[in-house]
Every structure is written in C-alpha cells, then in structure tokens.
Amino acid sequence: MVAIPQQEIIDHLAAGDAGNTDQKGKALEDVIEQTLCLIDGVGLIHRNVEDLPGSLEIDLILYNHQVKGTGLPFLPPLLIVECKNWAAPVNTATLRAFTSKIHRMKLKFGLLVAANGITGDAVDITAAHAHLRDVFNRDDEIILVITRAELCGANSTEDLGVLLRQKYGRFIMGMASF
Template identity: 30%
Template sequence: MTLDPVWISSELDAIDSLGDKPLEKGRRLEALISAIFSLVSGLEYDGADLLNFYKTEEIDLLFWNDRERDGVHFLDCPLIIECKSSSTPLAGRDLRYFATTLADKGRRSGVLVALGGVAGNERSASAGFYHMTAALGGGVTILVVTREDLLALTTVLDLVALLKRRLLALTRSQILEAGGA
C-alpha cells in the first residue's frame, strides 16, 4: 500500500501552523498517525485518547495487532502509540513516563511518535536514549518515529521496515562490543 509523501508533508505543515495550540496539534498528529498505522497489515484501530478508570492516564492511540507476517508481528497486541507534536526533542522523562505507562498496562512494546526526535545522543545513550535502553533492560521496548521518518515514508512496508530497524538498533545498544570496536 502506497503512502502519499505530499499528504504527509502537508499534514505536518498543518500541525506546525497551529502554533501554541498543543491540544489541537496533538489531535491532528493522532489523526495522521492513526490513518497511516491503520494501513499496516493486521493493525485495527481501536480508539484514541482513552482514559484509565481513574482518569489519571491517557493512551493516545490503541490498535489491535493480529501480528500478520507482513505487518508488525514483532510488536505487542494491543499496540499502544503515543504522539508528541512538539518540534523540540523529547526529554528523557517523557520516554521514562511512556515506558512506565506501557509496563503498567502489561505491554512489552509501544511506538512513540516524537516529531522533534529525542533529546540526547544515541551512540552514548544519553538523555532520552538512556531511558529507552534502560526500559529495554526492564523488558519494555519503545520504538521512536520522528518527523523525518514520516516524511521518508512512501509505502506502508517502509513503516514496517523502519520499526524493524529501530528494534534492531535498540537491541544492539544493549550489546557490548568486544574489544571496543
């Protein structure tokens, strides 16, 4: 299934044009992400902005994952997706909070769409990247999708391949290289 990069770009521009309206920006990003992920084989949209019983936590997007072989069979069912529309890199505490949310819901993996990316340095696992690797050590995998990632998508299979690459890179970050190579 093909994706229209012009449509994705125009949606991201529309999000940016909302300026200081975080609620509207978030809703528009959620709509974009739900439209894209709904095209992935085996994923079925189940809802947005779902509050827990105590109204203390919200899940941005929830998908049923039939774990189709050509889909995201390597991710949880149900699949939780968090959307952050800020253009600035996401702080480590936001990644830690998402990891805790996933663990509290009994999930082992989730997707975090952070338009501004993640604060810190991936190679040295600092800031947000530290919290991603720490969560992995605790059995929770967070896969990040950025603005640049969204702009590069031309097919749904591109998204699946991106998530696979992110999972492999995150796993590699836990492996000590012999001899410092």
C-alpha cells in the same frame, strides 16, 4: 504494499503546525493513525482513552493481527502509541511518563512518535536514550521512537515496516538509533 499519501501527510501536519498545541498534537495523531492503519492487520482500538481513575491517558491503542509475510508480525498484538508533535526533542521526564504507562499496563512494547526525536545522544546513550536502555535492561520493555522526518520519508507500508523492523532489531541489539 500500500502507498502512503505523502503529500496529504505533509499538508495535514503543516495545517496542524499553524494551529495551537492541541491542533498540532491532533494532526500528528491523525497522521499516525491513518498511516499505521494502512499496514495489513493493523487497526484502531481506541484514541485518546483514559483509564477508569483518569490518571492515565493513551493517544492511540492499535491492534496488530501479526499477519505473517506482511504487516508487523514481529510486534505484539497491542500497540500503544504516544505522539509528541513538539519543536524540541522529547525529554527524559516525558519519556518516563510514557514508559510508566507501558509498565503499569504490564505491556512490553510502546511506540513514541516524537516529531524531533528524544534528548541525548543515541551513540553514547545519554539522557532519554539512556532511560530507554535502562527500561529495556530492567523490565524488558521496548520503546521505539519514530521522528516526523522518518514518517514523512516512508512512501509505502513496506517502507514503514522496514523502518520499524530495523529500529526493533537495532534496539534489541543495543545499537544506536532507537
């Protein structure tokens, strides 16, 4: 278990908040990269990478060695991460763009870090929540959503791992709180 430097995260995000849209996005990407890469077996492969035609851009591609007993053994070897440091929840259209990237890469898992979550109601499964459920039911693709508050509430890699495990379990069981 590694402590997550919460004050550094809060300060870095606050500095990003004071900047323009690109600086806000970069600040969240920085924090996610630094935080997730503290987890045993997780590291960076690429950041802000495009495919050859330039039609698909990914914020972070992380490797996951699936270290048993620690780390994230329940998640796949490649973690595709999209970061949205927006004041508003991420809408269905934006989420569709991300899920289409996951589908196009023939992967089954993605992580959306949405500062203020996604649109709709998690319990009634409406709006963006409905899209996530549809994608899972149709294509077996799992997209987990982490909010900025959840990220800032994780004091250690163990806390972050527990958060992801709980979200994963709730997602596959069709429960609210993706």
